[in-house]
Amino acid sequence: xxxxxxxxxxxxxxxxxxxxxxxxxxxxxxxxxxxxxxxxxxxxxxxxxxxxxxxxxxxxxxxxxxxxxxxxxxxxxxxxxxxxxxxxxxxxxxxxxxxxxxxxxxxxxxxxxxxxxxxxxxxxxxxxxxxxxxxxxxxxxxxxxxxxxxxxxxxxxxxxxxxxxxxxxxxxxxxxxxxxxxxxxxxxxxxxxxxxxxxxxxxxxxxxxxxxxxxxxxxxxxxxxxxxxxxxxxxxxxxxxxxxxxxxxxxxxxxxxxxxxxxxxxxxxxxxxxxxxxxxxxxxxxxxxxxxxxxxxxxxxxxxxxxxxxxxxxxxxxxxxxxxxxxxxxxxxxxxxxxxxxxxxxxxxxxxxxxxxxxxxxxxxxxxxxxxxxxxxxxxxxxxxxxxxxxxxxxxxxxxxxxxxxxxxxxxxxxxxxxxxxxxxxxxxxxxxxxxxxxxxxxxxxxxxxxxxxxxxxxxxxxxxxxxxxxxxxxxxxxxxxxxxxxxxxxxxxxxxxxxxxxxxxxxxxxxxxxxxxxxxxxxxxxxxxxxxxxxxxxxxxxxxxxxxxxxxxxxxxxxxxxxxxxxxxxxxxxxxxxxxxxxxxxxxxxxxxxxxxxxxxxxxxxxxxxxxxxx
Amino acid sequence: xxxxxxxxxxxxxxxxxxxxxxxxxxxxxxxxxxxxxxxxxxxxxxxxxxxxxxxxxxxxxxxxxxxxxxxxxxxxxxxxxxxxxx
Numbered sequence: 001x002x003x004x005x006x007x008x009x010x011x012x013x014x015x016x017x018x019x020x021x022x023x024x025x026x027x028x029x030x031x032x033x034x035x036x037x038x039x040x041x042x043x044x045x046x047x048x049x050x051x052x053x054x055x056x057x058x059x060x061x062x063x064x065x066x067x068x069x070x071x072x073x074x075x076x077x078x079x080x081x082x083x084x085x086x087x088x089x090x091x092x093x094x095x096x097x098x099x100x101x102x103x104x105x106x107x108x109x110x111x112x113x114x115x116x117x118x119x120x121x122x123x124x125x126x127x128x129x130x131x132x133x134x135x136x137x138x139x140x141x142x143x144x145x146x147x148x149x150x151x152x153x154x155x156x157x158x159x160x161x162x163x164x165x166x167x168x169x170x171x172x173x174x175x176x177x178x179x180x181x182x183x184x185x186x187x188x189x190x191x192x193x194x195x196x197x198x199x200x201x202x203x204x205x206x207x208x209x210x211x212x213x214x215x216x217x218x219x220x221x222x223x224x225x226x227x228x229x230x231x232x233x234x235x236x237x238x239x240x241x242x243x244x245x246x247x248x249x250x251x252x253x254x255x256x257x258x259x260x261x262x263x264x265x266x267x268x269x270x271x272x273x274x275x276x277x278x279x280x281x282x283x284x285x286x287x288x289x290x291x292x293x294x295x296x297x298x299x300x301x302x303x304x305x306x307x308x309x310x311x312x313x314x315x316x317x318x319x320x321x322x323x324x325x326x327x328x329x330x331x332x333x334x335x336x337x338x339x340x341x342x343x344x345x346x347x348x349x350x351x352x353x354x355x356x357x358x359x360x361x362x363x364x365x366x367x368x369x370x371x372x373x374x375x376x377x378x379x380x381x382x383x384x385x386x387x388x389x390x391x392x393x394x395x396x397x398x399x400x401x402x403x404x405x406x407x408x409x410x411x412x413x414x415x416x417x418x419x420x421x422x423x424x425x426x427x428x429x430x431x432x433x434x435x436x437x438x439x440x441x442x443x444x445x446x447x448x449x450x451x452x453x454x455x456x457x458x459x460x461x462x463x464x465x466x467x468x469x470x471x472x473x474x475x476x477x478x479x480x481x482x483x484x485x486x487x488x489x490x491x492x493x494x495x496x497x498x499x500x501x502x503x504x505x506x507x508x509x510x511x512x513x514x515x516x517x518x519x520x521x522x523x524x525x526x527x528x529x530x531x532x533x534x535x536x537x538x539x540x541x542x543x544x545x546x547x548x549x550x551x552x553x554x555x556x557x558x559x560x561x562x563x564x565x566x567x568x569x570x571x572x573x574x575x576x577x578x579x580x581x582x583x584x585x586x587x588x589x590x591x592x593x594x595x596x597x598x599x600x601x602x603x604x605x606x607x608x609x610x611x612x613x614x615x616x
Numbered sequence: 617x618x619x620x621x622x623x624x625x626x627x628x629x630x631x632x633x634x635x636x637x638x639x640x641x642x643x644x645x646x647x648x649x650x651x652x653x654x655x656x657x658x659x660x661x662x663x664x665x666x667x668x669x670x671x672x673x674x675x676x677x678x679x680x681x682x683x684x685x686x687x688x689x690x691x692x693x694x695x696x697x698x699x700x701x702x
Contacts, residue, residue, distance in 0.1 A: 269676035270685055384651035392652065393664075400668040468638075469648035475635040476661030483632065484669035491673055497685040507691060 004049045004056040004068050006116065007078060008126070010037040011085075011109030018105070019098045027093050030101060034086035037112075041078055044070060055118050063178060066118025073311065073458040077115045077241045080315045081108060083442065084233050084322055091326050091435035092226035100140050104230045106133035111234040115241055119178045120168040123242070127164060127202075131157035134235060137227030138219050146222040152503065153219035156212075160205035167198030183246045200247055206239035207290055209256045210263050213283050214503035217267070220282070221275035221338070225329040228275060232282060232325050233318040240289045240314050244307060244458075249297035257291025258394040260284065265401030267501065272339050272494040274328045274410055278321070281406055284398055285317050285364065291395065292379040295386050302385035304459040309378030311457055316371040316446060320363035323439040324406060327357030330428035330436070331414055337423070340410070340494025344418030349425035352433060354415045359440040361411060363447065365403035365478060371443045373474065374450035374465045381463060400481045407478075408485045409492045417493070545586035552581050636662060 014033040021029045043049050056068030085108045092100065110133060113126030131154065138150035172178055174195060183199055186192040201212075208216040220231050247253065264284025271277040292310030297303035330353045331346065332338045347354055363370040366377065376399065383391045427433060446453050454461040485492070542549045555578050563571045592600075639658035642648060654660050687693075 265672060266676045266679065269673060270680040387651070389652050396664065397668045397672075400665050401672045404669055404672060467648060468642045468646055472635060472638045472642050473655075473661035475631075476639055476659065477665035479628075479632045479635055480662040480665035481669045482628070484666050484673070488670065488673050491677060495685065496688055497680075498688050498690055499680060500684045500686060500690075 004044075005040060006056075006067055006113070007037040007040045007044075007082065008109040008112030008116065010040060011105040011112065015102045015105035015109065018101050030089050030093065031086065033105065034082055034089060034108075037082045038086070041075070041082060045075060063121065064119070065122050066179075067113075067122055068116045069118030069180075070116070071458075072456070073241070073244060074115050076311050076315060076456045076458065077237070078112060079456060080318050081111055081115065081234065081237075084318045084439075085230075087319075087435050087439045087442070088226070088229050088233070088322060090438065091229055091329075091432050093431040093435075094429045095224075095226055100137060100224060100227055103133050103136035103140070104227065107137065107230055107234055111238045114238045118180055120171065120180050121178055123180055124161070124164055124168055127206075128161050130235060130238065131161060134231055137231055138223040140227055141222060141224045143222070149219040149222040152506070153215050155506075156205065156215040160202045160212075163198045163205070164202035167195045167200075167202060170195035170198065180245060182248065185247070185250060200250075203239055203243050203246065204256070204290075206235055207243060207286055208236055208239075208283050209260055209286075209290060210283070211502045213260070213263075214501045216283060217276055217279040217501060218503050220279045221273050225333045229322050229325045229329060232278075232321045236282060236286045237289075237314045237318055240286065240293065240310060243290065243293045244296065244310060248293060248307060249303060250294055253294030254291050254388065254391060255294070257287045257289070257294055258391045260287030260290060261398035262394055262401070263287070265398050265405070267499060268401065268405040269409075269492075270495075270497070270499045272341055272496060272498075274331065274338050274340060274343070274414060275325065277405055277410055278324050278328055281324075281364065281402060282317075282321060284402060285313070285321065287398065288376060288379045288395060289313050289317070291391060292382060295379075295382050295388070295391075297386075301462075302382050305378060305385060305463065306382035308454075308457040308459050308461055308463075309375065309382050312375035312378055312453055313372075315453060315456075316363065316375040316443070319439055319442050319446070320360045320370075320372060323360035323436060323443060324357065324364065326432065326436045326439065327353055327360060328410075328414075330432055331425075333428050333432070334425050335423055339496070340413040341496045343414045343422060343494075345416065345421035346425050347415040348421055350415065350427055352427055353436070354411065356433070356436040356440050358407070358411060359443055361403075361407040363443045365407045366399055366474060367478060368466065368471045368474060369444065369447045371446035371450075371453075374447060374453065377465050377470060377474075378463055396477065400477060403478050403481050404485055408482065412489065413492075413494055541585075545589055547590055548581070548585060548587055552578060552585065555581070632662075 010033055014029075014036075018026070018030065040049070054068075054070055055066045056070075058065045058067050085105075089101075089104070092104065095101070107130060110126045110129035114123060114130060117123040117126060134157075135150050135154045138146055138153060140146075168178070170193070171183070174193060175184075183196040184193055185196055205212040205215075216236070220228050223231055243253065261284050264280040264282070264287065268277045268280040268284070271280060289310040292306045292313065295302060295306035296310065297306075328338065331343065331350070334350070335343070335346070337343055359370070363372040366372040376395075380392060380395050383395060450465055454463075555574075559571065559574050559578065562574070566574075636659055639661065643656065643658045650656055657663075
């Protein structure tokens with residue numbers, strides 16, 4: 001009997017068989033893979049394959065590769081990844097061709113590989129597959145912007161992957177262990193190991209912590225309609241997972257996370273592209289999780305609350321963010337437009353899409369009865385329990401901004417704002433609507449019945465989200481955000497601009513490098529090339545008949561001196577003579593006698609002797 | 617019966633008022649656990665939401681207009697020029 005079957009392998013192997021199916025059978029096959037993986041997961045949770053707290057080890061080249069580490073933390077992430085992948089594939093079911101589906105399932109499978117990885121080599125392997133498979137979801141858009149953004153995306157992730165590899169090797173060199181546990185972060189006496197810094201850097205690049213976040217807002221909005229929905233979930237949330245594993249309670253993450261939460265909000269105000277606006281809100285929401293990891297000091301009540309909050313928020317975020325991208329994607333799919341300046345008044349044509357989108361918007365804003373409320377407030381509560389007033393205020397403030405953009409500005413600008421619809425539109429294909437409906441159902445289910453989520457979390461949950469104080473203060477916060485929005489809504493219309501972000505540095509640097517190579521470097525190379533070639537040509541010419549060549553050169557030199565003194569007529573004549581000689585060149589070669597040959601040889605030898613003696 | 621926008625706003629303002637009243641009620645009668653002194657203010661959520669929203673809009677727009685917002689062809693502009701040179 002099989003000891004264990006990796007849920008990620010269901011996707012990775014299953015993706016390879018997708019091209020074999022056609023038509024309806026293909027759709028059934030695509031949807032059956034997540035179901036199979038989910039059943040697999042249920043069997044694991046029931047202890048049928050490999051129970052929680054156990055590992056599945058593959059001996060390889062003298063190392064024990066831990067492909068399956070089953071515990072509560074890996075299980076909760078695996079559950080949401082698999083559930084979300086089902087909804088996302090349902091949304092993408094109408095897409096013709098195999099490319100996107102294969103890339104999407106490689107992306108899901110490799111993320112599950114990361115989640116279950118118990119050693120660093122396995123982690124690195126799946127980490128790289130995850131980055132590459134995402135690239136193809138971006139490039140499949142097949143626009144110039146997508147190619148550029150995809151290239152920048154993979155270059156950033158190359159850098160992150162190399163940091164991870166370097167960190168792993170240094171860590172292995174220092175400790176002799178490849179186990180993926182909490183990384184050492186110095187004590188009072190010892191410094192911070194470089195290995196840990198490099199690994200943390202790789203993790204925060206994938207978590208899109210500023211200033212390493214620009215790949216996300218750059219690339220995700222350029223991906224295909226359905227590809228972007230897949231992209232929203234896996235890379236950043238698997239980064240949260242590995243941060244929980246490797247760096248719980250690291251103080252720098254608290255501040256990074258809180259700054260992230262606010263940073264995304266500020267940029268979202270300025271965005272005109274609806275999917276880019278939502279991408280900035282991924283950064284903002286992942287900020288809550290990063291802050292949660294930072295507050296997750298082991299062994300304290302606040303720490304356990306923070307880790308639970310980070311995991312729960314990742315769970316909920318994957319669902320509602322997918323839903324939001326589905327809504328924005330549906331608008332792009334039917335209208336071909338994604339800019340607020342080109343949208344408006346679409347409610348008449350797409351009311352169902354609007355209402356389903358709003359479920360996601362209420363969820364991300366943290367309205368009571370929606371899933372964002374039950375998870376976001378856990379992180380905020382952890383900041384209160386850890387006595388971090390500024391962090392608390394930043395996180396609550398980011399909630400205001402979140403509702404302002406995703407819940408008010410974006411839907412207002414897309415579905416209302418203008419008296420007449422800007423263009424003809426209709427509801428998207430049925431599978432998209434059903435997928436949005438299913439995702440909405442999960443968002444509301446977890447909001448109404450949070451115990452379903454809480455029982456999956458890594459630590460026992462001692463938290464009740466629905467206290468009167470929580471509910472009332474959240475209603476006040478969001479209600480008066482609406483009032484301020486309504487007063488200032490004229491200021492929030494889209495502007496046909498793009499917003500500079502950190503990617504400016506490498507985009508500009510890249511341009512300068514290309515310019516430098518094309519212009520000064522090329523000119524210099526051509527100059528050297530030309531000089532060398534003319535020297536070679538001269539020697540070829542000269543060696544045909546050195547005696548005559550020497551004579552011609554001598555005459556030319558004479559002419560150069562003489563032309564200042566003699567009449568132009570004579571100069572012309574002299575020049576004619578030289579030209580004649582040149583045209584006859586090499587002419588008849590002089591016949592050397594034996595004696596003169598010997599003299600020449602002796603001359604050469606004596607020159608060599610002099611040279612030898614001089615150098616010595 | 618069709619709900620008019622005016623009625624919708626009536627309900628909304630009613631809810632806002634209710635949330636303020638509820639804030640007082642919760643704080644005075646239920647004595648919830650508070651971590652920071654500002655949580656003792658019954659309308660803290662409302663004030664923070666209102667002012668926070670205005671600050672976010674005006675602050676971000678100021679940063680954008682003065683510094684970060686550029687024309688849409690900002691990055692392509694140079695490429696076109698370079699293409700013309702060749």
